[in-house]
Amino acid sequence: MHRPPPLLLAILVACSRYSPLAAQSPASATPGVPSLDSLDLTTRQSIQLACSSEMTQGPVAYGRCLNKQLDALRKAPGIPSLDGLEMTTRQSIQLACSSEMTQGPVAYGRCLNKQLDALRRAPGIPSLDGLDMTTRQSIQLACSSEMTQGPVPYGRCLNKQLDALRRAPGIPSLDGLDMTTRQSIQLACSTEMTQGPVAYGKCLRSQLRSIGIQR
Numbered sequence: 001m002h003r004p005p006p007l008l009l010a011i012l013v014a015c016s017r018y019s020p021l022a023a024q025s026p027a028s029a030t031p032g033v034p035s036l037d038s039l040d041l042t043t044r045q046s047i048q049l050a051c052s053s054e055m056t057q058g059p060v061a062y063g064r065c066l067n068k069q070l071d072a073l074r075k076a077p078g079i080p081s082l083d084g085l086e087m088t089t090r091q092s093i094q095l096a097c098s099s100e101m102t103q104g105p106v107a108y109g110r111c112l113n114k115q116l117d118a119l120r121r122a123p124g125i126p127s128l129d130g131l132d133m134t135t136r137q138s139i140q141l142a143c144s145s146e147m148t149q150g151p152v153p154y155g156r157c158l159n160k161q162l163d164a165l166r167r168a169p170g171i172p173s174l175d176g177l178d179m180t181t182r183q184s185i186q187l188a189c190s191t192e193m194t195q196g197p198v199a200y201g202k203c204l205r206s207q208l209r210s211i212g213i214q215r
Contacts, residue, residue, distance in 0.1 A: 033063040034070060043079055043105045050104035069104045079109040080116060089125050089151045096150035115150045125155040126162060135171055135197045142196035161196045171201040172208065172215035181211070 036044045048055075051065035082090045094101075097111035128136045140147075143157035174182045186193075189203035208215055 033059050034066050036066070040079075042108075043073070046079070046101050046103075046105040046108045047073075049102040052102075069106075072104065072106045076106040077109060077113075079105050080112050082112070086125075089119070092125070092147050092149075092151040092154050093119075095148040098148075115152075118150065118152045122152045123155060123159075125151050126158050128158070132171075134200075135165070138171070138193050138195075138197040138200045139165075141194040144194075161198075164196065164198045168198040169201060169205075171197050172204050174204070 036047060039047070047066060047069045050069055051062055054061040054065035082093060085093070093112060093115045096115055097108055100107040100111040128139060131139070139158060139161045142161055143154055146153040146157040174185060177185070185204060185207040188207055189200055192199040192203040205215060
């Protein structure tokens, strides 16, 4: 068997031993993107939203942002569970904290806890289950802005609408009218529909009187 000269063999061994490819670890060259698999869905989504801009700048910038969010999360309580709340209360809290959701789980968790603390000191959201659909929709439309501010302002607005409704006749029925007349009246009162059932009912009765109907 032909053997390479001893000097050439020594050079080959030395080169392989000190080759840059052998000495350099791919993992140490670029930190890359840390895994978020162990996090719950809401926490993961909040971190991803907070780093959405860096996501477009490449894996190094994105990984750096994710690690910053993870480091902050280790020093904070994180995101509280809303599982025990009824759906409307939960949705109102989430809407009130939607901006903080995009800032990461620490900011989002802080906002949720603030909403929960306020809720513990207030009556919360009253039920609208006993109302007919039109009355319920009108109240919800009237309080749509407060819905995005959290369950305490939303509950306060709903209770204000309910109190006003108890002192007023409410919404008259349009059942005996033909479809075109009914639609025309509803369109004429569409603005009042968003102001609550008292304003909406007053507008409907005015329209009905204009065509000779008292209700």
